[in-house]
Amino acid sequence: MQAPAVIITRPPHQAQNLAQGLAQLGRQAIIFPLFEIEAISENPVLDLAMRDLTSYALVIFVSPNAVDALFQRMSAIGQQWPSTVAIGVVGAASRQALAKYGVDAQHVRIFSPANTERTDSETLLVELDLKALKHQKVLLIRANSGRDFLADALRNAQIQVEAITAYRRVTPVFDDKKKQDLQAYLNANCDWVITSSAVLKTLLDWCSQLDQPDAVAKMQQQHLFAPHFRIAEVARELGFNHISLTASGDEKLLLALQSPL
Template sequence: MPTVIITRPSHQAQNLAQGLAQLGRQSLVYPLFEIEAIRDNPELDLALQNLAAFALVVFVSPNAIDALFTRAPTLASNWPSALTIGVVGAASRQALLRHGVDANKVKIISPSHEERTDSETLLVELDLPALAGRKALIVRADSGRDFLTEALRAANVEVQAVTAYKRVTPPFDENRRAQLIDFLQGQYDWVITSSAALRTLLDWCSQLDRENAVAKMQQQHLFVPHFRIAEVAAELGFKHVSLSASGDEKLLLALQSHL
């Protein structure tokens, strides 16, 4: 039974690792990126002070949710009753729940199609005529797609996009090099939750003084929770990619079903 390599940030890997252990699966955490909240962030602080002025807040990821609610720990209990939340996947709904945001008290909108969750499918769920002339806040990373911002503005919505966190690639030090060399000697199940992480992984393989390191990596089995990551994996030459729906439950089910 292949060991599962979890490539999430260290602090976000434990729940999945525990779930795998309950299924009798061994796992190792090998972060390909870390998440850092932007500490000096007056733009976000101002948006928080004026939150009731918005009709919609969109969180682009669970990391955006964590960044905002960690900055304002009492926000969940003081969330404006008329302020709708938009998210793109089950993992973000779970993150809201962890911070005490109850879907029975706050209107939460997300794509109805569980296997295709992105900005496009979220946009379909939004009542654009009702949002016209009103304000929307998008809480995002320091990089990413601007589709939703542009689409909302085209619908006459006043959009404020605020960066709440950044993705940081860890240094490819001797320890990580040794681990990666070891991984390439066998076959593992890799959980990949970021397209950028895939590019980092191949870049690290190309830096190894090992014949066919990239080709060996492309033969590993990837498990991804989003169709866009699956598309990028195919473009980068990965041969074995399993797509699950969003959320740890679906990832665990995919990993177990494969066996």
């Protein structure tokens, strides 16, 4: 029995490595972006923070996109990451993003959840020394939308948090081509890689616009592969019934997708 196609819902530039890995496994990979990333080109607040990084005890990146947003600006002016400033990230993908810019645990202290089965703001918070950070400055690099849990928790611990929006998540236009593609994927019963809980609502909304009465119900029966506990949790709340929770990072996703049947 042939394995179903794997639908990758990331933007194309972030889906290529996973698609190549799937091809090596003999799996058909289809890139079907459910969100796009827009950098904020004019961002004086971020530029000011970037030039004053040494004033922060810790910089937290909420995602690989947050890493790219700051480091691309730094690279453009030839700025290097100061080794005295610690970094906090949630998952393996963000660590990989840091590595692209030559930043790893050998050069900078990096905090991340110890439990790779559940990587989120709560498990990152457990790894931080809140007492040592008390009254210190922490920079939080994030998108234009998302949870405020981490910023609120740090402020409650009397830590000075500066949260800066560095990029936007944008929902693509659901045009006729996307409608045709989505309907075909639904009827083929594909495997879906979901790396953001926000796209689940978009996916169901798009299904509700199809000329197929059972599209939403059929989508809820598709097999989802989620690398984060919270994504799986949101999927269950939205009525999805077939969810495989993997550890963070493309390697773990590929391991889970090796045996789909």
